[in-house]
Amino acid sequence: xxxxxxxxxxxxxxxxxxxxxxxxxxxxxxxxxxxxxxxxxxxxxxxxxxxxxxxxxxxxxxxxxxxxxxxxxxxxxxxxxxxxxxxxxxxxxxxxxxxxxxxxxxxxxxxxxxxxxxxxxxxxxxxxxxxxxxxxxxxxxxxxxxxxxxxxxxxxxxxxxxxxxxxxxxxxxxxxxxxxxxxxxxxxxxxxxxxxxxxxxxxxxxxxxxxxxxxxxxxxxxxxxxxxxxxxxxxxxxxxxxxxxxxxxxxxxxxxxxxxxxxxxxxxxxxxxxxxxxxxxxxxxxxxxxxxxxxxxxxxxxxxxxxxxxxxxxxxxxxxxxxxxxxxxxxxxxxxxxxxxxxxxxxxxxxxxxxxxxxxxxxxxxxxxxxxxxx
Amino acid sequence: xxxxxxxxxxxxxxxxxxxxxxxxxxxxxxxxxxxxxxxxxxxxxxxxxxxxxxxxxxxxxxxxxxxxxxxxxxxxxxxxxxxxxxxxxxxxxxxxxxxxxxxxxxxxxxxxxxxxxxxxxxxxxxxxxxxxxxxxxxxxxxxxxxxxxxxxxxxxxxxxxxxxxxxxxxxxxxxxxxxxxxxxxxxxxxxxxxxxxxxxxxxxxxxxxxxxxxxxxxxxxxxxxxxxxxxxxxxxxxxxxxxxxxxxxxxxxxxxxxxxxxxxxxxxxxxxxxxxxxxxxxxxxxxxxxxxxxxxxxxxxxxxxxxxxxxxxxxxxxxxxxxxxxxxxxxxxxxxxxxxxxxxxxxxxxxxxxxxxxxxxxxxxxxxxxxxxxx
Numbered sequence: 001x002x003x004x005x006x007x008x009x010x011x012x013x014x015x016x017x018x019x020x021x022x023x024x025x026x027x028x029x030x031x032x033x034x035x036x037x038x039x040x041x042x043x044x045x046x047x048x049x050x051x052x053x054x055x056x057x058x059x060x061x062x063x064x065x066x067x068x069x070x071x072x073x074x075x076x077x078x079x080x081x082x083x084x085x086x087x088x089x090x091x092x093x094x095x096x097x098x099x100x101x102x103x104x105x106x107x108x109x110x111x112x113x114x115x116x117x118x119x120x121x122x123x124x125x126x127x128x129x130x131x132x133x134x135x136x137x138x139x140x141x142x143x144x145x146x147x148x149x150x151x152x153x154x155x156x157x158x159x160x161x162x163x164x165x166x167x168x169x170x171x172x173x174x175x176x177x178x179x180x181x182x183x184x185x186x187x188x189x190x191x192x193x194x195x196x197x198x199x200x201x202x203x204x205x206x207x208x209x210x211x212x213x214x215x216x217x218x219x220x221x222x223x224x225x226x227x228x229x230x231x232x233x234x235x236x237x238x239x240x241x242x243x244x245x246x247x248x249x250x251x252x253x254x255x256x257x258x259x260x261x262x263x264x265x266x267x268x269x270x271x272x273x274x275x276x277x278x279x280x281x282x283x284x285x286x287x288x289x290x291x292x293x294x295x296x297x298x299x300x301x302x303x304x305x306x307x308x309x310x311x312x313x314x315x316x317x318x319x320x321x322x323x324x325x326x327x328x329x330x331x332x333x334x335x336x337x338x339x340x341x342x343x344x345x346x347x348x349x350x351x352x353x354x355x356x357x358x359x360x361x362x363x364x365x366x367x368x369x370x371x372x373x374x375x
Numbered sequence: 376x377x378x379x380x381x382x383x384x385x386x387x388x389x390x391x392x393x394x395x396x397x398x399x400x401x402x403x404x405x406x407x408x409x410x411x412x413x414x415x416x417x418x419x420x421x422x423x424x425x426x427x428x429x430x431x432x433x434x435x436x437x438x439x440x441x442x443x444x445x446x447x448x449x450x451x452x453x454x455x456x457x458x459x460x461x462x463x464x465x466x467x468x469x470x471x472x473x474x475x476x477x478x479x480x481x482x483x484x485x486x487x488x489x490x491x492x493x494x495x496x497x498x499x500x501x502x503x504x505x506x507x508x509x510x511x512x513x514x515x516x517x518x519x520x521x522x523x524x525x526x527x528x529x530x531x532x533x534x535x536x537x538x539x540x541x542x543x544x545x546x547x548x549x550x551x552x553x554x555x556x557x558x559x560x561x562x563x564x565x566x567x568x569x570x571x572x573x574x575x576x577x578x579x580x581x582x583x584x585x586x587x588x589x590x591x592x593x594x595x596x597x598x599x600x601x602x603x604x605x606x607x608x609x610x611x612x613x614x615x616x617x618x619x620x621x622x623x624x625x626x627x628x629x630x631x632x633x634x635x636x637x638x639x640x641x642x643x644x645x646x647x648x649x650x651x652x653x654x655x656x657x658x659x660x661x662x663x664x665x666x667x668x669x670x671x672x673x674x675x676x677x678x679x680x681x682x683x684x685x686x687x688x689x690x691x692x693x694x695x696x697x698x699x700x701x702x703x704x705x706x707x708x709x710x711x712x713x714x715x716x717x718x719x720x721x722x723x724x725x726x727x728x729x730x731x732x733x734x735x736x737x738x739x740x741x742x743x744x745x746x747x748x749x750x
Contacts, residue, residue, distance in 0.1 A: 093731035094588040096581040098724040102680055103731070121679065150588065152580040154529070154603070156556045165551020175555070176540020177563055181531045183552035184584050205527040206471040209559050213469040213525065228529070304496065305477055349473040356468035356478070 008146045008187040014089045016140045017147065021082055036064040036078060039138045039276070046275040048324045053284035055275035057138065073120075074132070080104050080122060081132045085147050096150045101129040138276050145185040145233065155182035155235030156205070158212055159223030164190040172223075177213055186237040194246045198368065199223045201239060201286075203254035203263050207348055207359075216360050223248070230263055236281040239267060243283045250283055251368060256291035257309065257345035258316035261336070264288045268375075269325045284325075287373035289364065291346055293338040299363070305350040309343040331374035383521045383562040389464045391515045392522065396457055411439040411453060414513045414651070421650040423699040428659035430650035432513065448495075449507070455479050455497060456507040460522050471525045476504040513651050520560040520608065530557035530610030531580070533587055534598030539565040547598075552588055561612040569621045573743065574598045576614060576661075578629035578638050582723055582734075591735050598623070605638055611656040614642060618658045625658055626743060631666035632684065632720035633691035636711070639663045643750075644700045659700075662748035664739065666721055668713040674738070680725040684718040706749035 020036075027034045038061065039045070045058040066075045084103050088095050095103065101123070108120045123129050133144050144151075156179040162171050165183070169192065172180050183189070200222050202208050208226035211217070217224040223242065227235035243250050252267055254260030268286040270278035296306065309317075317339050326332045339345075351359050367373060395411075402409045413436065414420070420433040441450045459478050463470050470478065476498070483495050498504050508519055519526075531554040537546050540558070544567065547555050558564070575597050577583050583601035586592070592599040598617065602610035618625050627642055629635030643661040645653035671681065684692075692714050701707045714720075726734050742748060 088731055091731070092589075094585045095727065095731050096585055096724060098581065098722065099585075099727040099731060102722075102724050102727045105679060106677075107679060148588075150581050150584040152603070153584055154580070163551070165553060168549040168551050170549065170551055170553070174543040174545065176538070176543050176545055177558035177560060178540060178545070179556040179558070180550070181554040181556040183554070183588070185552060185588075188552055205529070206473065206525050209525040209528055210469045210471055210474075213523075213558070213560075214467075228527070302481075304480060304482060347473065347477075349471060349477050352470065352474040352477045356463055356466070356470050356474060 008142075008185075010089070010148075013142060013146050013148075014086070016142060017082065017086050017089065017136075020136070020140055021079070021086065024079065034066040034075070036075060036135075036139065037061050038064055038078075038135050041134060041138055041274075041276060043273060046272060050324075050328070053269070053325060054282055055269060055272065055278040057276045057279075074135075077104075077123060077128065078132045078135050081129065082136055085133075085136065085149070089148055094148045094150050097130060097133065097144070098126065100133065100149065101126045104129055134274075134276075143187070143233070143237075143277070143280060145237070146187060148185070150184050152232060153182055153184045153234045154228045154232055155225065155238060156180065156208060156228075157182055157223065157225045157238065159199075159217045160195045160221065161191065161223060162193040164192050173218070179208070179212060182234050182238050184234050186234050186241065189238075191241065191245065194223075194242070194248070195221075196223050196248065197221045198249040198251060199225060199239065199242050200364070201225045201227070201250065201252045201267060202348075203227075203229060203252075203260055204348060205229075207253070211360060214360055216364075219360075220365070227263075227267070231266055233277065233281055236267060236270070236283070239286075240281055240283045243285050250286045251289045251364075251373060252286055253289055253348065253364065254291070255345065255347045256293060256295065256339075257307075257347075258313040258320065258339070260291070261288075261320055261339075262316060265320060265323060265325070269323070272323065285375075287375045288332075289367040289373045291348055291351070292374065293335050293342065293344070296342075296344060296346060299351065299354070301346055301350050302353055305353060306344045306346055309339070309345050313345060314340055314343060329375065335374065383517075383560075385464070385523075388517060388521050388523075389461070391517060392457065392461050392464065392511075395511070395515055396454070396461065399454065409441040409450070411450060411510075411514065412436050413439055413453075413510050416509060416513055416649075416651060418648060421647060425699075425703070428644070428700060429657055430644060430647065430653040432651045432654070449510075452479075452498060452503065453507045453510050456504060457511055460508075460511065460524070464523055469523045469525050472505060472508065472519070473501065475508065475524065476501045479504055509649075509651075518562070518608070518612075518652070518655060520612070521562060523560070525559050527607060528557055528559045528609045529603045529607055530600065530613060531555065531583060531603075532557055532598065532600045532613065534574075534592045535570045535596065536566065536598060537568040539567050548593070554583070554587060557609050557613050559609050561609050561616065564613075566616065566620065569598075569617070569623070570596075571598050571623065572596045573624040573626060574600060574614065574617050575739070576600045576602070576625065576627045576642060577723075578602075578604060578627075578635055579723060580604075582628070586735060589735055591739075594735075595740070602638075602642070606641060608652065608656055611642060611645070611658070614661075615656055615658045618660050625661045626664045626739075626748060627661055628664055628723065628739065629666070630720065630722045631668060631670065631714075632682075632722075633688040633695065633714070635666070636663075636695055636714075637691060640695060640698060640700070644698070647698065660750075662750045663707075664742035664748045666723055666726070667749065668710050668717065668719070671717075671719060671721060674726065674729070676721055676725050677728055680728060681719045681721055684714070684720050688720060689715055689718060704750065710749065 040060040045060040415435040645657040
């Protein structure tokens with residue numbers, strides 16, 4: 001086990017959640033107006049940490065006061081969610097975020113100042129219940145996965161590594177034609193042995209299947225991962241841990257289009273509006289090995305393989321140019337400018353024009369050994 | 376190894392593909408006009424096998440004649456694809472369907488009868504290249520997976536079973552919090568040991584994660600699977616094999632809406648327009664355990680958990696009523712009629728209103744032990 005692994009202890013998680021609730025009880029027992037102090041999650045409280053190339057939450061905190069009429073609903077929603085999550089942890093349940101939404105959803109009946117009967121829903125849609133889960137995340141410093149909250153998990157991983165989960169040693173080099181499906185809470189996994197040179201993350205599942213069937217990871221001594229398009233939190237957390245705890249180089253392979261560049265961006269730095277996640281989910285060291293706009297000429301992609309970029313592609317590429325991690329990279333600004341100018345995109349599979357072996361035997365090794373990545 | 380397992384042998388696959396090509400060569404060498412005889416894949420050649428509750432391809436065959444100007448392009452496309460697939464098999468490559476599209480895509484230049492230079496693309500989009508892959512499937516009786524063609528694979532599986540793939544025995548009861556990601560070609564997997572009472576398939580990945588984390592499959596001695604929404608071919612093939620080779624009861628759990636009912640339909644019988652797949656991918660014995668429309672009353676789902684069905688839901692439900700496997704089921708006709716009448720839908724997660732343990736401890740066991748499924 002790596003010295004830097006911080007496995008999340010279920011008891012500590014419960015304690016931390018309970019202590020948030022206890023603060024409120026203490027206030028009430030003292031006769032003080034109950035309030036919650038929660039770090040502000042807005043863009044204006046997001047700081048770009050240039051040195052570590054990571055987004056962080058700033059120091060601003062909001063006081064959510066029960067007796068402030070503008071805050072009381074959100075205060076109650078937060079306490080409601082906290083109580084449901086604590087109950088689930090105490091009873092060993094693993095609800096999904098959708099389960100939490102339904103469990104908390106009910107109608108409150110009350111009489112207003114004119115003695116009229118009124119009804120109010122605790123929340124009307126899942127955006128409201130998700131927002132208070134996020135509040136609890138930033139208030140406790142826990143990720144929702146640590147709290148045992150389940151969600152879709154679409155990541156896959158194979159390679160020369162052994163993990164431990166629920167008492168089993170799982171050798172990810174012995175998955176055959178299949179792969180290990182990454183679970184929602186990656187921090188409950190113990191990484192026991194890693195014997196590889198790097199991690200290769202591919203955007204597309206079909207490419208993952210192909211490289212896995214051809215045993216690319218065995219021949220090239222690497223870990224092969226995919227998040228199946230836009231990666232989920234668990235895939236990002238797994239990658240982050242491999243990079244942080246084992247100091248493995250990380251290479252990302254996507255299509256050459258604004259969506260592919262964005263996927264790289266999510267792995268590398270996360271989303272500007274969810275900066276509190278990035279501190280644990282982002283992999284600032286991630287390198288992009290392609291497909292780049294300059295590859296179109298360099299690898300002589302036939303004209304009829306090129307797809308015209310849409311307006312949305314161009315708009316998205318322009319947005320990316322505003323992100324600090326792209327703005328500070330000369331290489332990326334060159335690629336993005338060129339993309340906007342040429343308005344041409346190509347898929348990874350377009351490299352098959354040079355034969356099915358080209359991607360695995362020439363393109364990827366050339367990019368990595370030739371240090372032809374951008375970051 | 377079960378007596379009925381028919382593992383696909385790579386050499387036999389190559390032989391079968393080559394023999395299709397050799398037929399054409401033989402015709403040419405004999406001086407005959409080259410032609411391909413391919414079973415017709417249209418709806419009009421689809422037969423509902425009432426006894427076995429499965430869609431089959433009828434006996435009609437089409438002759439694709441090279442010298443028929445209306446057929447020659449498709450003839451050439453088929454031969455082009457066949458040659459690419461054979462080359463990949465000979466060289467041990469595993470291209471994706473998108474790779475095959477690009478590899479075959481090129482521009483043919485020719486002069487027409489007025490000596491004008493003309494250009495024609497071998498194919499313009501992937502629908503065209505996919506269509507000839509389907510032709511090769513029906514002509515050879517192979518699935519594209521058997522031919523080593525890769526595609527997205529999104530299925531997951533855990534439970535008391537041991538499979539063998541690429542020389543490794545993989546124990547699917549020892550995946551910890553994760554799962555085994557089902558590979559594209561399920562027929563290369565050997566199922567070595569199955570020690571369960573049934574297979575439970577859940578529509579939603581988040582529900583799969585929850586039931587897996589809570590070890591539902593261990594406590595209930597079953598296999599747990601998900602196809603993450605609309606299932607792909609590999610997930611369907613895996614389920615079919617467990618049902619066919621091990622005679623396991625199969626239970627499907629989806630949301631109570633037209634989309635959920637359709638997912639059940641795909642597992643059970645497949646798609647009417649792709650009947651040739653159904654003979655190997657469908658699981659006619661699959662039973663639906665919910666969520667049913669009558670569950671809304673039976674399990675006292677609170678009114679504010681109910682979602683109003685959309686027009687699309689109702690339209691889709693009406694379509695389902697025309698499918699033979701629904702039409703012949705009194706129970707299904709009752710549910711579908713009621714769905715159209717009430718226009719109310721509910722999600723699996725709505726059952727959490729009775730507590731997080733309700734789904735795993737009460738609802739699913741009641742439905743299975745109480746034989747309260749419909750089929």
